[in-house]
Amino acid sequence: MTDGEAWGALLALGRQPGAAAIRSRLDADPGRAATFTHQAAGLTLDLSRTALTPAVLDALLALARARGVAAFRDSMAAGQAVNGTEARAALHMALRGPEGAFRAGSEDASAAVHGTLAAMAGFVRAVHEGEILGARGDRFTDVVNIGIGGSDLGPAMVTRALWQTGMPMRAHYLANVDAHAWEALRPTLDPARTLVLVASKTFTTQETMANAGLVKAWLAASLGEEGARGHLAALSTNLPATAAFGIAPDRVFGFRDWVGGRFSLWSAVGLSIALACGMGAFQGLLAGARAMDEHFLAAPEDANLPLLLAATEVWHVNALGYPARAVLPYDERLARFAAHLQQLEMESLGKRVTVQGAPVAHATGPVVFGEPGTNAQHSFLQLIHQGTTPVPVDFVLVARPDHGHAASHRILLANALAQAEALARGRTEAEARAEMQRAGLPPHEIDRLAPHRTFPGDRPSVSILLPALTPESLGALVALYEHKVACLGAFWGINPFDQWGVELGKQLAGGILPALAGDAPASDAATAAMVAAIRRLQG
Numbered sequence: 189m190t191d192g193e194a195w196g197a198l199l200a201l202g203r204q205p206g207a208a209a210i211r212s213r214l215d216a217d218p219g220r221a222a223t224f225t226h227q228a229a230g231l232t233l234d235l236s237r238t239a240l241t242p243a244v245l246d247a248l249l250a251l252a253r254a255r256g257v258a259a260f261r262d263s264m265a266a267g268q269a270v271n272g273t274e275a276r277a278a279l280h281m282a283l284r285g286p287e288g289a290f291r292a293g294s295e296d297a298s299a300a301v302h303g304t305l306a307a308m309a310g311f312v313r314a315v316h317e318g319e320i321l322g323a324r325g326d327r328f329t330d331v332v333n334i335g336i337g338g339s340d341l342g343p344a345m346v347t348r349a350l351w352q353t354g355m356p357m358r359a360h361y362l363a364n365v366d367a368h369a370w371e372a373l374r375p376t377l378d379p380a381r382t383l384v385l386v387a388s389k390t391f392t393t394q395e396t397m398a399n400a401g402l403v404k405a406w407l408a409a410s411l412g413e414e415g416a417r418g419h420l421a422a423l424s425t426n427l428p429a430t431a432a433f434g435i436a437p438d439r440v441f442g443f444r445d446w447v448g449g450r451f452s453l454w455s456a457v458g459l460s461i462a463l464a465c466g467m468g469a470f471q472g473l474l475a476g477a478r479a480m481d482e483h484f485l486a487a488p489e490d491a492n493l494p495l496l497l498a499a500t501e502v503w504h505v506n507a508l509g510y511p512a513r514a515v516l517p518y519d520e521r522l523a524r525f526a527a528h529l530q531q532l533e534m535e536s537l538g539k540r541v542t543v544q545g546a547p548v549a550h551a552t553g554p555v556v557f558g559e560p561g562t563n564a565q566h567s568f569l570q571l572i573h574q575g576t577t578p579v580p581v582d583f584v585l586v587a588r589p590d591h592g593h594a595a596s597h598r599i600l601l602a603n604a605l606a607q608a609e610a611l612a613r614g615r616t617e618a619e620a621r622a623e624m625q626r627a628g629l630p631p632h633e634i635d636r637l638a639p640h641r642t643f644p645g646d647r648p649s650v651s652i653l654l655p656a657l658t659p660e661s662l663g664a665l666v667a668l669y670e671h672k673v674a675c676l677g678a679f680w681g682i683n684p685f686d687q688w689g690v691e692l693g694k695q696l697a698g699g700i701l702p703a704l705a706g707d708a709p710a711s712d713a714a715t716a717a718m719v720a721a722i723r724r725l726q727g
C-alpha cells in the first residue's frame with residue numbers, strides 16, 4: 189500500500205457513520221477490554237475506551253508501514269542522524285542501554301554514557317557519605333538544579349514522583365528567570381549546605397545563566413569566590429562554557445549533542461534525581477526505561493505499546509479531528525507529569541513542515557495539558573464531558589500506593605475508573621430523565637433539565653496502569669511516551685527532535701532588552717507602546 193492509499197483508507201474509516209462510537213462498541217463486545225489491552229515493561233495499556241476497531245487498527249498499522257515507522261525507529265536506534273535539521277542522532281536509548289549497545293556514527297555512544305554514569309555514581313556516593321563537603325565542612329543537605337525546559341521538567345517531575353522523607357537530600361528546581369522564584373527559594377536554603385547544579389545542554393540559555401549568576405553570587409557572598417566554586421557543578425554538553433563560568437572540570441558531568449533536551453533526564457541532567465533519591469533510584473529509572481526500549485525495538489507491531497499509543501493519536505487527530513489531549517495521572521506524586529509531557533510532545537510534534545520542508549498536509553501534534561486527578565475533575569473535566577469538541581484523555585493509574593490509607597486510594601481509583609466510564613458511555617437523555625423521575629422531580633423540571641443532564645458519551649480515553657509508582661515503572665512510563673513521540677514523527681513525516689519554533693522569541697527578547705532599559709527604541713510598534721507603558725509605570 190502506498191502512503192497516499194494508506195492515508196486515504198484511514199481517513200475513509202474516520203468518515204464512516206458511527207466511526208467515533210465507543211459506547212455501542214463496548215456494549216456489543218464484552219471481550220473488547222481484553223482485545224484492546226496490552227502489557228509491556230510492567231505497564232498495562234487499555235485502549236478499549238476508544239473507537240478503535242480491528243479494521244481501524246489494521247488501517248493504522250498499514251499506514252505505519254507505509255510511513256516507515258519501524259524503519260525510523262531502527263534508524264534512531266542505529267544512531268543515524270534522524271534529527272536532520274540539526275544533523276544529529278537521537279540516542280536517548282543509549283543513556284539507559286547496556287554497554288556496547290549503541291553507536292553514534294564512529295562514536296561508541298554507550299561507552300560515553302557509562303563513563304558519565306560511573307562519574308555520577310562516584311560523585312553521588314562521595315556527597316552522600318560526606319567525602320565531598322561544603323566550604324565550611326558541612327554535609328550537603330540540599331541540591332538546587334538550575335535549568336529550564338528539558339533541563340528542568342524531567343528531573344523535577346521524577347524527583348516529585350519518587351522522593352520520600354528520609355531520602356538522602358532535598359532537591360529544588362529553579363527554572364523561571366522571574367527572580368520571584370529565586371527569592372521564594374532562597375530563604376529556605378543554607379548556602380553552607382547547598383549544592384548547586386547548573387543544568388543546561390547549551391550552557392547559553394538566558395534564563396539559566398541569569399539564575400546561575402544570582403545563585404553563584406549568593407553562594408560567594410557567604411562562602412567567598414573559592415568556597416562557592418566547591419558548591420557548583422554543571423550538567424552540559426558545552427565544556428568550554430562551563431569552565432568560563434568557573435566550574436571545576438571534575439564537577440562537570442557531560443553528555444553529547446545526540447541527547448535532546450526533552451529526552452535528557454536519563455543523562456547527567458538527572459544528577460539531581462540521583463542526589464535526592466539515591467543512585468539506586470536513578471539506576472531503577474534507567475532499567476525501567478530500558479525494559480520499554482527493548483519492548484519497543486522487538487515487539488510485533490500489533491502488540492507494541494508505543495506504536496499503538498501513537499497510532500491511537502493518529503486516529504484521534506487525523507481521522508476524527510480531535511485537536512487536544514488531556515493527561516490525568518491519578519497520583520499526586522505525578523503532579524508534574526503533564527508538564528513534562530507538554531514539552532516532550534508539543535516541542536517535538538508542534539511542526540508545520542515535513543522533514544523535507546514542505547507544508548504538512550494534515551494536522552500534527554495536538555495541544556497537551558493536564559492535572560492530577562481528582563483535582564482535574566473539579567476544574568476542566570466539565571468541558572471534556574459536555575463541551576463541543578471531544579478531548580481524548582490519558583488516565584494513569586497506580587494500583588498500589590505507598591501510604592497506608594487504603595480507603596483514600598479506593599476513592600481515588602474509583603474516581604479514575606468512573607471518569608473513563610462516564611466519558612465513554614455518557615448518559616442518554618432517556619437515562620437522565622429516568623434518573624430525575626426516580627428522584628421525584630416534577631415533569632416540567634425534568635423537561636427543563638434533561639438537555640443539561642445528558643452526556644453525549646463516545647469520548648475516548650486510554651488508561652495506563654502501573655503496579656506501583658517505582659523508579660522502574662516511572663522509567664517505563666516516560667520511555668513509552670518518548671517512543672510514542674518518535675513514532676508520531678514518522679507517521680506525520682516531521683522531525684520530532686528539533687525545536688526551531690522557540691528561537692524567534694529568544695532572538696527578539698535580546699533586541700527588546702535595551703528598549704526596556706531605555707537605551708534603544710523597540711522596532712515593533714505594539715512592543716514599543718507596551719515598553720513605554722512599562723517604563724512609565726516603573727517611574
Ligand SMILES: O=P(O)(O)OC[C@H]1O[C@](O)(CO)[C@@H](O)[C@@H]1O
Nearest residue numbers: 337338339388389390393449690
Ligand atoms: O538545556 P538548555 O540548553 O539550557 O535548553 C533548555 C531548553 O531550551 C530549549 O532549547 C527550548 O528553548 C529546550 O529544547 C531545552 O530543553
